[in-house]
Every structure is written in structure tokens, then in C-alpha cells.
Amino acid sequence: xxxxxxxxxxxxxxxxxxxxxxxxxxxxxxxxxxxxxxxxxxxxxxxxxxxxxxxxxxxxxxxxxxxxxxxxxxxxxxxxxxxxxxxxxxxxxxxxxxxxxxxxxxxxxxxxxxxxxxxxxxxxxxxxxxxxxxxxxxxxxxxxxxxxxxxxxxxxxxxxxxxxxxx
Amino acid sequence: xxxxxxxxxxxxxxxxxxxxxxxxxxxxxxxxxxxxxxxxxxxxxxxxxxxxxxxxxxxxxxxxxxxxxxxxxxxxxxxxxxxxxxxxxxxxxxxxxxxxxxxxxxxxxxxxxxxxxxxxxxxxxxxxxxxxxxxxxxxxxxxxx
Numbered sequence: 001x002x003x004x005x006x007x008x009x010x011x012x013x014x015x016x017x018x019x020x021x022x023x024x025x026x027x028x029x030x031x032x033x034x035x036x037x038x039x040x041x042x043x044x045x046x047x048x049x050x051x052x053x054x055x056x057x058x059x060x061x062x063x064x065x066x067x068x069x070x071x072x073x074x075x076x077x078x079x080x081x082x083x084x085x086x087x088x089x090x091x092x093x094x095x096x097x098x099x100x101x102x103x104x105x106x107x108x109x110x111x112x113x114x115x116x117x118x119x120x121x122x123x124x125x126x127x128x129x130x131x132x133x134x135x136x137x138x139x140x141x142x143x144x145x146x147x148x149x150x151x152x153x154x155x156x157x158x159x160x161x162x163x164x165x166x167x
Numbered sequence: 168x169x170x171x172x173x174x175x176x177x178x179x180x181x182x183x184x185x186x187x188x189x190x191x192x193x194x195x196x197x198x199x200x201x202x203x204x205x206x207x208x209x210x211x212x213x214x215x216x217x218x219x220x221x222x223x224x225x226x227x228x229x230x231x232x233x234x235x236x237x238x239x240x241x242x243x244x245x246x247x248x249x250x251x252x253x254x255x256x257x258x259x260x261x262x263x264x265x266x267x268x269x270x271x272x273x274x275x276x277x278x279x280x281x282x283x284x285x286x287x288x289x290x291x292x293x294x295x296x297x298x299x300x301x302x303x304x305x306x307x308x309x310x311x312x
């Protein structure tokens with residue numbers, strides 16, 4: 001298994017010699033920041049990215065489901081990854097970003113601090129040693145400043161955890 | 168700032184939009200059908216009214232004037248923060264509960280959502296004793312209104 005740094009070197013070399021447009025092979029991810037933690041979401045499961053214009057907390061809901069918002073005429077449940085990745089909860093604030101992810105007919109708006117960019121990552125450069133039910137791998141991305149490592153979110157399991165949060 | 172109850176007309180029912188003080192955010196809003204509400208009291212009537220106080224009083228947002236709602240089948244009054252001046256508006260659309268929230272809705276008795284501008288308002292019917300308990304309201308005797 002290549003080290004994450006290998007991907008950085010490969011991408012840098014690819015970028016320098018062939019230009020950014022030529023990096024077309026790989027799995028597409030949307031890179032986001034949750035506080036200072038980089039996460040990547042498989043692009044095929046991203047429906048929408050929007051700024052959080054308003055939100056309403058839900059009575060009796062756990063920290064994983066801190067509220068709901070209205071996006072393009074739909075009610076979207078907000079989801080905070082914090083409780084699943086053992087990090088401090090992120091209270092929604094206007095100006096944060098919502099990344100609407102889906103798996104089948106279930107969707108949720110992941111609250112993130114910033115939406116960064118799309119990354120194309122060849123599968124062989126994804127580290128898969130330290131996976132958890134909610135993180136399916138990790139890679140390093142050399143073209144962001146500062147260089148970041150990104151944990152790839154296992155969207156189906158995250159949504160499933162939120163659906164059955166009371167069980 | 169003076170807080171008042173807001174009423175909305177939705178699906179041939181008048182809903183009161185209230186804000187429950189027990190919420191950790193102190194501003195969770197929910198809509199309850201007016202048919203379940205016995206009366207709404209201002210703070211000045213509190214001394215003469217037995218009311219529920221299941222939480223620690225210092226946690227109350229004392230600078231905001233709470234109103235109190237008595238449900239028809241619930242003993243005592245339930246403190247609420249009312250929002251916006253009273254007004255009525257017509258909405259003929261109730262948004263369904265998204266699949267992700269079905270378990271939360273079933274557990275607590277929420278039937279759908281209304282949209283008022285950008286604000287999402289969960290619609291609650293205190294239909295079962297389990298729902299009422301789950302939301303933190305103590306029930307003496309649960310009856311259909």
C-alpha cells in the first residue's frame with residue numbers, strides 16, 4: 001500500500017509536468033473542512049453544496065441531528081459528524097456550509113466549516129489501514145495550502161447511524 | 168423585547184408556534200394544534216396557576232418574558248417562549264418528514280414540517296403519552312382532546 005505522501009509526490013509531479021487539466025484519472029471526492037479536520041465525500045453521493053442561510057433546531061433531537069433547514073423547497077435534516085468521529089459537536093451557524101449527501105432515498109445536510117475543492121484520487125493512493133465504520137480511507141492532497149490529509153466519509157454508514165440514532 | 172405567540176393556519180387547523188424552554192438551545196420551536204391547547208397564560212397569571220417545573224429554574228431565560236401553555240390533557244402549564252407578534256398566514260402545504268428523521272418524528276410525535284419563510288417549524292401533536300413524555304412534559308392523564 002503506497003504511503004499517503006506518495007500520492008502527494010505523484011500529483012505534484014503530474015501537475016508540474018502535464019498541467020492540472022491532465023489529472024483526470026481517479027475517484028472524485030468533494031473536499032471539505034470541519035473545523036481543522038479535512039474530510040472527503042465521494043462526489044457521486046453529493047447532491048448539493050450551499051451556504052447555511054438559516055436553520056431550526058429540532059426539539060428532542062440528539063447532537064448528531066442538530067437541526068433542519070430549507071434548501072430549494074425541501075426540508076433537509078442537518079447532520080453533524082462530531083459524535084461519530086469523536087470530535088466536539090459543531091453547532092450550526094449561518095455562514096457555514098451544508099453538503100447534502102445521499103444514499104438511496106435517504107439524504108442529509110452535513111454541516112461543514114468550508115467546502116474546498118474537488119479532488120481526483122487514484123484508488124491505489126488511498127490508505128485503508130485505519131478504517132472505521134464511518135471513515136473508509138484517507139489520502140493526502142498536495143495542491144491545497146496548507147497540505148491536508150482528508151478522511152473519506154462512508155456516507156451510507158453515517159446516514160444509517162443517523163436514521164437509527166435512538167436505537 | 169416582548170415575546171408573543173404566533174398562530175398559523177395550516178390544513179384547516181390553527182397551529183400555535185411555540186418555543187420550549189427545556190431545549191438546550193432555548194429556542195427550539197414547534198407547532199402544536201390549537202385544539203390541544205386549553206389556554207395560554209402570560210407570566211402575570213403564574214402565581215394563581217399550578218404549573219410544571221420539571222427542570223432547574225436557574226436555566227430559564229429570565230430576561231425574556233415566558234408565556235405558559237396549558238394543554239387539555241396535561242396537568243399544569245408548559246412554559247414557552249412565544250415568537251413574533253400574533254399573526255395568521257395561510258399555508259396549504261405540510262412537508263413530509265424526511266426519511267432520515269422518521270425515527271425522531273415517530274418517537275416524539277412530530278407529524279410534518281411547515282415553512283415560514285426560511286424557518287422550518289416541526290409540527291407536533293401531543294397524541295400519545297409516550298410522545299409527551301419523550302418531549303419532557305409530565306402527564307397526569309392522557310386523553311384525546
